[in-house]
Amino acid sequence: SQQGEEDPQALSIQEGENATMNCSYKTSINNLQWYRQNSGRGLVHLILIRSNEREKHSGRLRVTLDTSKKSSSLLITASRAADTASYFCATDAVEETSGSRLTFGEGTQLTVNP
Amino acid sequence: GAGVSQTPSNKVTEKGKYVELRCDPISGHTALYWYRQSLGQGPEFLIYFQGTGAADDSGLPNDRFFAVRPEGSVSTLKIQRTERGDSAVYLCASSLVGNTDTQYFGPGTRLTVL
Numbered sequence: 001s002q003q004g005e006e007d008p009q010a011l012s013i014q015e016g017e018n019a020t021m022n023c024s025y026k027t028s029i030n031n032l033q034w035y036r037q038n039s040g041r042g043l044v045h046l047i048l049i050r051s052n053e054r055e056k057h058s059g060r061l062r063v064t065l066d067t068s069k070k071s072s073s074l075l076i077t078a079s080r081a082a083d084t085a086s087y088f089c090a091t092d093a094v095e096e097t098s099g100s101r102l103t104f105g106e107g108t109q110l111t112v113n114p
Numbered sequence: 115g116a117g118v119s120q121t122p123s124n125k126v127t128e129k130g131k132y133v134e135l136r137c138d139p140i141s142g143h144t145a146l147y148w149y150r151q152s153l154g155q156g157p158e159f160l161i162y163f164q165g166t167g168a169a170d171d172s173g174l175p176n177d178r179f180f181a182v183r184p185e186g187s188v189s190t191l192k193i194q195r196t197e198r199g200d201s202a203v204y205l206c207a208s209s210l211v212g213n214t215d216t217q218y219f220g221p222g223t224r225l226t227v228l
Contacts, residue, residue: 033216041203042221043157088156101147101170102217104156 006089006105014113019076021108023089024069030092032065033102034074037086046074046087079112086110116140118220120206126226127196135191135223139208146189147207147217148181157205163189196227 006023013019023032031050035043049056049065049072056063062075076083086109090102119138127133139146144165149157159173163183171181178196183189193200203222209215 035219041224043205043207043219045216045218048216090156101159101162101173102149102157103159104149106154106156 006087006108008108009106010109010111012111012113013079015079015081017079017112019079019083019110019112021074021087021089021110023072023074023105025072025089025091025103026070027091027093029067032063032072033090034061034063034072035088035090035104037088037107043088076110079110081112081114083112084110118206118208118218120204120220120223122223123221124224124226126228128228129196129198131196131227133193133196133225135193135204135225137189137191137206137208137220139187139189139206140218141187143208143210143218144186145209145211145215145217146183147209148189148191149205149207151203151205151222153202160191193225196225198227201225201227 029051031048033048034046036046037043047058047061047063049063051067060077065072086107088104088107090104092102118140121136146163148160150160151157161168161174161181162170166183166186178194181191203224205219205222207217207219209217
């Protein structure tokens, strides 16, 4: 299976609700990053959490990392229609000594209805 | 400062033709990455440069794909004898050093092979 698998694949919520997306991975990592992508083009970096961190906040975003379960979650609070996008988690494996090639999951398509 | 830029934004070519895709990383970033993203999938790693050298090209699918970064800044991804299966969005990213740094992505080049 692929490193960095997100679930659910698709999530539809109402504006103002919270959205939670999960990511699982298989190998030991240095860090895990969450990205957002609109309309299949460039990815926007949201947050990076290192393997020795358990939780991180940035504005309305909250990311958790559980290295024992090899999983992470992204919580978006008080969602807005503008949050509609695809969200990807990406990991870089500890074994990658020649740089941090990222391995992405297939993403979660979030739709926030006005 | 300016982000990662990629040109062209769209490229339509015929099967068998040669194409070049260009990436301008963020100024001062020594690490540069190429990824490829097919519809509905997450990005897949192709190649990583540290300075002028390709530190990891294990993601290139076959020998029709080649990339250069002669002066350690701009990079060109070259695809020979294009095939319809090469159609995808090609994404470039750069990071300050590599090795666990945040990767910043460009808007991508959408390649369509007819």
